[in-house]
Amino acid sequence: MGDDQNITLTIDGQPVVTTQGKTVLEAALDAGITIPNLCYDPKLEPYGGCRLCIVKIDGLRGLPTACTTRAADGMVVHSEVEEVMRVRRMTMELLISDHPAG
Secondary structure, three states: HHHHHHHEEEOOOOEHHHHOOEEEEHHHHHOOOOOHHHHHHOOOOOOOOOOOEEEEEEEOOOOOOOOOOOOOOEEEEOOOOOOHHHHHHHHHHHHHEEEEOO
């Protein structure tokens, strides 16, 4: 069946059906789930530069970016747990520190 095969993952407790080959961020956006991001553009190849779309995925170490991680059948994704929110806050503070109000 190629890339047209549907898969189901869970994002923040919500079952999400998406097409195989999509990223976690694309699956979330298609399902109306907001995962913060700055550098994502559907016309460009994702590269995870802003690091704001980090998520926690059961069974994986670290906090991968949702824009570069391919969704997988049975994947369980957490975008609003304390660890993720803490790292996002630190990342945003670093981004803002480079751009003081002028």
